[in-house]
Amino acid sequence: MAPLSRAGRRVPLVPGRTLFDAADGLELVVPASCRRSGRCHECIVEVTAGGDALMPPTVDEAFLRPGFRLACQAMVERPDVAVEFVILRRRLRIFMPPNGPPLDVDPAVRVIDGRVRLLAADGTLGDDLGAPTGRLLGVALDIGTTTVVLELVDLASGEALASAAFENPQRFGGSDVMARITYDDEHPGELRRALRRALNHELMRLYAAWDVDRHQVVEVVVVGNATMRDLAFGLDLTPIGRFPYRSTTETAWRAGEVATSAVERRAHELGLLVHPRARIWGAPLIACHVGADAAADLVATDGETGLVPRMVVDMGTNTEVILTDGLRTLACSCPAGPAFEGGLIRYGMAGSEGAIESVRHTADAFVVRTIGDVEPQGLCGSGLVDLLAELRRIEVMNAHGVFADGGVEVAVVPDRGITLSRADVSQLAQAKAANAVGMQVLLRKLGLEAGDLARLDLVGGFASSLDIRNAIAIGFLPAVPPERVVRHGNASVRGAKALLLSRMARARLADRVAQIEHVELEAEPDFFELFVDGCRFEPLPARRTPT
Amino acid sequence: MTDLQQLTLAIESGDRGAAVAVTRAAIDEGLDPATILGAMTAAMEIVGERFQRNEIYVPEMLIAARAMKEATAVLEPVLVSAGIRPEHTAIIGTVKGDLHDIGKNLVAMMWKGANIEVIDLGTNVPPDRFVAAAREYGARLVGVSALLTTTMGGMRDVVTAIRAADSPQVRVIIGGAPVTAEFAEQIGADGFAPNAASAVDVARRLLGVPVP
Numbered sequence: 001m002a003p004l005s006r007a008g009r010r011v012p013l014v015p016g017r018t019l020f021d022a023a024d025g026l027e028l029v030v031p032a033s034c035r036r037s038g039r040c041h042e043c044i045v046e047v048t049a050g051g052d053a054l055m056p057p058t059v060d061e062a063f064l065r066p067g068f069r070l071a072c073q074a075m076v077e078r079p080d081v082a083v084e085f086v087i088l089r090r091r092l093r094i095f096m097p098p099n100g101p102p103l104d105v106d107p108a109v110r111v112i113d114g115r116v117r118l119l120a121a122d123g124t125l126g127d128d129l130g131a132p133t134g135r136l137l138g139v140a141l142d143i144g145t146t147t148v149v150l151e152l153v154d155l156a157s158g159e160a161l162a163s164a165a166f167e168n169p170q171r172f173g174g175s176d177v178m179a180r181i182t183y184d185d186e187h188p189g190e191l192r193r194a195l196r197r198a199l200n201h202e203l204m205r206l207y208a209a210w211d212v213d214r215h216q217v218v219e220v221v222v223v224g225n226a227t228m229r230d231l232a233f234g235l236d237l238t239p240i241g242r243f244p245y246r247s248t249t250e251t252a253w254r255a256g257e258v259a260t261s262a263v264e265r266r267a268h269e270l271g272l273l274v275h276p277r278a279r280i281w282g283a284p285l286i287a288c289h290v291g292a293d294a295a296a297d298l299v300a301t302d303g304e305t306g307l308v309p310r311m312v313v314d315m316g317t318n319t320e321v322i323l324t325d326g327l328r329t330l331a332c333s334c335p336a337g338p339a340f341e342g343g344l345i346r347y348g349m350a351g352s353e354g355a356i357e358s359v360r361h362t363a364d365a366f367v368v369r370t371i372g373d374v375e376p377q378g379l380c381g382s383g384l385v386d387l388l389a390e391l392r393r394i395e396v397m398n399a400h401g402v403f404a405d406g407g408v409e410v411a412v413v414p415d416r417g418i419t420l421s422r423a424d425v426s427q428l429a430q431a432k433a434a435n436a437v438g439m440q441v442l443l444r445k446l447g448l449e450a451g452d453l454a455r456l457d458l459v460g461g462f463a464s465s466l467d468i469r470n471a472i473a474i475g476f477l478p479a480v481p482p483e484r485v486v487r488h489g490n491a492s493v494r495g496a497k498a499l500l501l502s503r504m505a506r507a508r509l510a511d512r513v514a515q516i517e518h519v520e521l522e523a524e525p526d527f528f529e530l531f532v533d534g535c536r537f538e539p540l541p542a543r544r545t546p547t
Numbered sequence: 548m549t550d551l552q553q554l555t556l557a558i559e560s561g562d563r564g565a566a567v568a569v570t571r572a573a574i575d576e577g578l579d580p581a582t583i584l585g586a587m588t589a590a591m592e593i594v595g596e597r598f599q600r601n602e603i604y605v606p607e608m609l610i611a612a613r614a615m616k617e618a619t620a621v622l623e624p625v626l627v628s629a630g631i632r633p634e635h636t637a638i639i640g641t642v643k644g645d646l647h648d649i650g651k652n653l654v655a656m657m658w659k660g661a662n663i664e665v666i667d668l669g670t671n672v673p674p675d676r677f678v679a680a681a682r683e684y685g686a687r688l689v690g691v692s693a694l695l696t697t698t699m700g701g702m703r704d705v706v707t708a709i710r711a712a713d714s715p716q717v718r719v720i721i722g723g724a725p726v727t728a729e730f731a732e733q734i735g736a737d738g739f740a741p742n743a744a745s746a747v748d749v750a751r752r753l754l755g756v757p758v759p
Contacts (some may be wrong), residue, residue, distance in 0.1 A: 037727065174696075182696045212562030242644025243671045333646070400561075400607055408601070426604035430649075522646040522670065531649055532613055535606035 013053070015078045019045060019085060020071040030087055030172065035158075036072035039344060040232045043071040043087075050083035063346050065415075083398035105158040106502045109136060109218045109279070116218055118279050121506065127266075129277050134216045136162070139203075139274065140496035142293060143195070143224035143232055144168060145177060145317070146341075146350070147461075150199075152206050155218070158501050161210055163493075164202050168512055169194045170231075175338065176317050177227035177289075179268040181241040184231060191231055197475050200273040217274035220267070221500040222282045223492050225291035225318070227248070228280045233263050233270070244520075245288040253284075260510055261285045283499055284510060286322070287518030289333035294320045296495025297459050299509055300490060309446065313440070315381070315462045317341055319435045322516070329512070330445055332412045332519040334438035338379040339431035340462070347378040355380035357465045359412070361390040366412050379420075382465040384428060387412060387420060389470035392537050399536045401425040432476050433534030439478050440540060449542050450478030459491040474537045549573040551586035558590035558618065561610030564643060566618040580625045582623025584662065587615055589623075595744035605653075609741060610658035628642070631662040635754045639690035640668035640678045640700035641720050648696035650723060653743040654690060661747045663688075663754070674701070674708035681709065688754055691736075692745070693723040703734040710735070718753040722746060 011025040020043060023030050030043045038060030046068055047054070055070065055077045061070050069085075076083070108119045109129075116129040116136065134153040142148065148163045170191045184191050207214060213271035222232055226240050226247045241249055246254075249261040263282040268347065269275045274280075283292035296318075297312055308326035319334040342348030342355075349355050354377035358369040368383070370376045379387060391397035396404050403410060403421065409421040443449065454475070458466065468485050471477040477485075488494075498505050521527060534540075548598045549572045557565035581743075594611045597603045626632070641648055648670050655665045667686050668676055672738050677689050690711060693699040702721050709717050720738040721731050731739035738753050740746035751758060 178695045178697050238697075241695065243646055399605065400610070402607070422604055423601070426606055429587065429606045520646070522648060528652050529613075532606075532609045535609060 013079050013083060015076050015079050017076055018072055019047075019054070019069065019074045020077075022076070022083075022253070023071060027211060030071050037039070038070055038073050040068070041343065041348075043072045044068055044366065045074075045085040045087055047074070048084045048086055053078045053081035053083050059309045071269065077444070079094055082097045083130065104454070106504055107136070107138065107155040107219070108281075108503050108506070109138070109155060111136065111545050115381060116275075120183070121503065123503070125278055127279075129218055129275055130215075132216075133213050136218050137212065137216045138500045139217055139220040139436055140493055141220055141222045142296070142490065142493040142496055142498045143222065143228040144293070145180075145225065145228060146171070146175070148195070148198070149490055150202065150210070151497055152210065152217070153497055153500055155501065160497065161212075162206050164206060166198060166202060168228075169198045175341075175343065176223060180231070181227060181237045184237050192234060196271050200271075203273050205432035214273050215275045218247070218278045218499060220272065220274060220278060220280045221496045223292040223296040223496045223499075226285050226289060228535075229263070229285070229292050233265060233280075233282055240289075247285055250285050250287065261513075262506075274421075281499075283496065283506075284513050286331050286513055286516050288520075289318050290320050290322070290331045290518065293492040294322060294331065295509060295513060296492040296499065297457075297488075297497035298322060298512065299498050299505060300491035301457045301459070301486075301495075302512075309448055309453055310455045310457065311442070311453055311457060311480075312457040313439070313463075314459045315340065315435070317343075317468075318458060319438060321435075321438045321442055322368070323446060325448065326448045328446060329516045330442045330519050331516050332438045332442060332521050334434045334521065336431045336434045337427075337513045339427040340384060342378065342380055342429045345379070345384070346421060347412070348384065348424070349378035349380055351380040351382075351461055352463075354378070356387075356413070356418075358467065359383055359386040359390055366390070368413060376416055376418060378418060379412070381462045382467065384420075385474065385476055386467055386470050388425070388428060388537055389467070389473045391420075392474060397425070397537070399538045401429050401535075403539060429535040429537065430531075432474070432537075433531045434476055436478075436525060436534030436540055437524075437530045438521055440530060440534075441521055441527075442520060443478065445519065450480045450540070451542065453480050453484060456480045456485045457488055457491070458485060461490070463487045464489055472539055475534065475540045477500075493529045510530055549576050549702060551578070551583065552620065553591070554583070554586045555590040558587060558611055558614045559593055561607065561614050563610075563614040563617045566614040566620055570618040570621045574622065574625055580622060580629050581631055583622055584626065586608055587716070588660060588662050589620060591747075595657060595658075595747050598742065598744040608651075608657075609653060612743075613658070615660050616656055622718060633662045635688070635756060636664040636666065636684050636686040637688035637690060637750065637754075638666050638668060638677060638684065638686045640672035640677060640680075640692070641670040642691055642693045642698050643671055643673045644700040644701060645693050645695055645759065646670045647692070647723075650743065651690075651692040652693065654692070654722065654740075654746045657743045657747050658690075658750055661751065663756075665749060674704045677705050678708050678712045682712070687716050687718060688750055689717055689719050690750075691719060691721045693721075693726065696725045698729065699723065699725055702730075702736070706735050709742055720746065720749055720753060 002352045055075045058073045118126040138153045140151045151160045151163045155536045173180040173191045252258045253261040262284040268276040268279040312322040319336045322331045353372035355371045356368045356379045409419040410416045468482040554569040720735040721736045722740045728739045738749040740749045
């Protein structure tokens with residue numbers, strides 16, 4: 001029987017089973033979130049030997065270059081040839097926040113009478129961590145669903161010594177939070193272990209590079225969406241996966257059982273390689289899927305200005321929107337899905353090397369710019385927004401996503417075979433519609449129009465290369481004057497850092513969170529109506545009154 | 548003389564204004580409500596076929612369905628007073644724990660367009676409500692939707708509850724992005740549809756309705 005090998009390990013191949021099945025036998029984790037149906041495009045493997053032992057590529061694999069297969073679709077045909085394959089690793093581009101104005105430095109850990117002491121929220125002295133071994137350090141940690149970012153911070157000066165970013169290793173459990181919740185239920189502990197190992201590895205690397213002893217790191221502030229944060233702390237994720245989609249901590253807080261949805265453990269309980277008794281503090285969640293990362297976004301974007309009304313938008317698979325008019329603050333999470341992150345789109349991809357991030361049409365061809373200035377592999381979110389806007393501008397596509405020549409696809413980069421199809425456009429329309437509903441519902445609840453916004457804060461990697469005018473033209477963003485849009489890159493880690501350095505910031509955040517009103521979009525009576533209209537590729541109407 | 552072909556075209560193209568206007572004109576003219584309904588059903592039949600052939604996609608289906616829904620709202624009172632009721636009734640809802648309703652609403656509209664009476668229970672519906680509604684409305688078809696991998700297990704509970712409630716005639720059809728034919732088989736559902744257009748074909752098959 002032919003073996004499947006990887007790093008010297010072998011497993012027998014069985015005709016009719018897929019490479020994914022064989023990978024399971026090797027205990028090899030392959031990324032996937034569509035239950036191996038060929039849709040998510042995450043299980044791409046490069047077959048380095050024995051490709052002809054496999055059945056020919058299926059229709060779902062047509063977009064791949066020769067030698068590349070989807071592990072979930074590639075079925076073994078002949079059992080007598082050895083097959084070797086490699087899972088692709090992608091280098092993601094991560095945006096670190098620019099240095100902002102100086103932050104409050106009023107940390108929650110101090111040296112008192114020669115001993116390192118944790119301070120409680122009210123300032124009373126808590127745990128004794130022993131004599132200091134060097135200057136006191138903390139870690140600001142943003143656990144994104146896709147990317148983890150952290151900063152090692154000097155608690156006295158407030159200065160960031162170092163930062164690191166890496167792909168969240170929990171991808172094998174799915175690319176979206178619901179998939180990971182299911183995975184965690186079916187394979188308890190695996191996701192948490194994977195992240196802990198990756199974090200510790202990164203910490204050790206930083207310690208070595210900066211000649212730091214782990215006992216110097218006395219506090220870690222963790223932000224992330226509800227699922228990521230709770231997963232890191234070993235909490236039960238099940239309630240987040242079903243209506244009303246609330247973390248156990250939020251439920252307890254709203255029931256008055258605890259003062260906050262923030263969560264706290266000591267490092268040794270979580271196995272983190274910092275001071276064993278360091279406090280690991282998970283920032284409070286805002287509501288449901290609007291998590292600690294959104295709370296951190298608020299902290300990072302709040303203090304700089306008193307401008308209101310203001311909207312903060314974190315575009316992603318779940319887009320979080322927070323809107324404040326200075327009196328009330330509303331928050332919602334839009335179930336956009338992965339289309340603008342490249343999922344479900346034939347030539348869609350995440351913002352990594354080779355992704356087309358900008359598109360312009362001139363003289364009968366599309367001019368594209370890619371991340372890393374390398375050969376284009378596919379389109380990432382900002383590239384897709386540009387492409388849709390250009391297709392509308394040159395009237396190749398109508399507002400309903402129909403191509404003028406009646407065709408099923410348009411060529412984007414002909415020499416690379418990169419196209420955009422009607423099916424792709426349909427997925428993008430629906431993702432866009434979900435975001436449009438969120439933004440419009442919040443605006444109308446506060447009696448505002450997009451033009452009333454003093455500022456629109458865009459956070460997240462997507463924000464950095466998004467063309468605002470194109471986004472407005474296709475109804476991806478409401479019609480905010482472009483000069484009022486501020487891009488923040490990863491504001492969550494900056495917010496986490498502010499929380500790490502200041503007890504005041506934590507107290508202010510607790511008050512803020514208590515005032516935020518969560519809007520459940522699907523409960524809006526005209527959700528469907530707004531969604532259907534939101535599918536159209538045209539600017540969003542100025543004011544949406546309920547029909 | 549109102550041209551009902553205009554009604555069919557208006558629905559197909561998603562022009563709700565025209566769909567409503569032509570329906571009103573037809574009613575005022577005293578045209579047989581069953582015939583007017585026939586023009587609507589024909590439109591949705593065409594829309595469904597186009598979708599299955601990948602000539603149109605979800606957004607266009609949504610606007611066509613919405614146009615039909617508004618035209619039907621105008622026609623409904625006339626149908627009621629003429630004693631015209633669909634022959635078959637179906638219950639539809641999204642499982643407990645899940646709030647997604649776009650797909651479910653689309654299926655509901657497509658079924659109505661196929662002249663099946665639809666009782667829409669909304670979202671986050673526990674199994675016993677599906678059972679109670681099927682009994683109350685004499686429905687022989689129950690449609691269950693789930694959009695999350697975390698909630699699709701609830702579909703098994705609905706099937707169990709319906710079988711346990713001694714309703715041998717009630718057929719269960721399931722759908723939603725994470726749902727597959729294999730899953731439907733595993734949980735003992737009677738049918739599965741990957742999209743709203745095929746949901747009409749499957750519903751007809753399960754209800755024993757001849758294809759027009």
